[in-house]
Amino acid sequence: MSLKKLQLEVEEDLAFLLFGLVSGHKASKLVFFLNFVPPFNFERVPDLKLPDFNPKSETSFSKFAFQDEENHLDFYLLANKEFGLTLVSELKQFDFLLIVRGGLEFFDANSFARDCMKLQGVQLIAPIENDKIKSKISWII
Template identity: 30%
Template sequence: MKLKLDIDALNEDFFEDAFLLGIIVTAKSYRFCWQVNNVLGYNFRLNTDINIEIQKKGRRYFFPVYQHTESVTDINHYIYHNQYDGEYLLPEFKHMDFLWLVKGGVPPYNYAQQIIQSVKQINGVQLVAELTNEKIKTKGNLVF
C-alpha cells in the first residue's frame, strides 16, 4: 500500500488561519527586523530551526526566517527575506523584499490593516500590501 502526501491540503492547512503581507524596504533583513522591534515594539529573532532551503538549478538557496510570538495570544509572526543570491522565495512577488506572515489564534478585527499602517511608519519602507491567497502561486515555499 502506497501513501501519498497531499501537498495542496498541507499548504491549505498551513494558511488556514494566516495572512501574508509583502513589504518593499531598502534595509537588510537584520536591520529591518531591528527597526520593527524598536519602532513597533515587537521581538523578532532569527529562528534558524525554520530557515527555508530551496534547491534549484543544482544549487541550494537559503531564506532566513525571523519569528515573534505574541505572549497573550497564540499568534505568531514570521518575516521571510524574499531574495537570496538571485532567487526568490515567492517568484511571483519578485518586487517584494520581505514577506510578513501572521498565523495562529484569532487575530483582532482589522489586524492586517493595523500592521500595514504601523510598518509604513518605519524609515525606508516604500510599500506594504496584503497578498491574497489566490495570488500566491508558490505558497508551499513558505511552509516550514
C-alpha cells in the same frame, strides 16, 4: 451493546495573513526597526533552505520569527530575495514576506500596516490575498 467508533478529522491550519514589504534594508536591519513596533521581538531562526538543482549546494533565505503568546499569533519574516534569487517568483516586487498565523481575530492588519509604514526604510507594505497566489506558500512556514 455495540461501541460506536468516532472518527476525528483534523484539518490543516492554513489560515494565515500575508504581507509583502519593500525595503532597501537588509533583513537584520529591517528586523531591528520592526522590533520597535509593539509587541514585536523578532529573532533570527534557521534560514529557509531549498535544495538547488545542484545537490551539493542549497539556496537559503533569511527567516525571523516572533510568537505573540498573549494574542496566540505567530509572525514569520522571510527574505523574498537573496543572492539574486526570488523565493516566490510571482511576488518578485516584494523584498520580504511577512506571514501571520494563529488567532487572526486578535490581529488588526490595518493598524499594523500603518505602524510599519512609519518605520525607517519601509517603502511599502501591502496585504496579499493568499488564495490568489498560484504557488503554495503555506509550505514555507
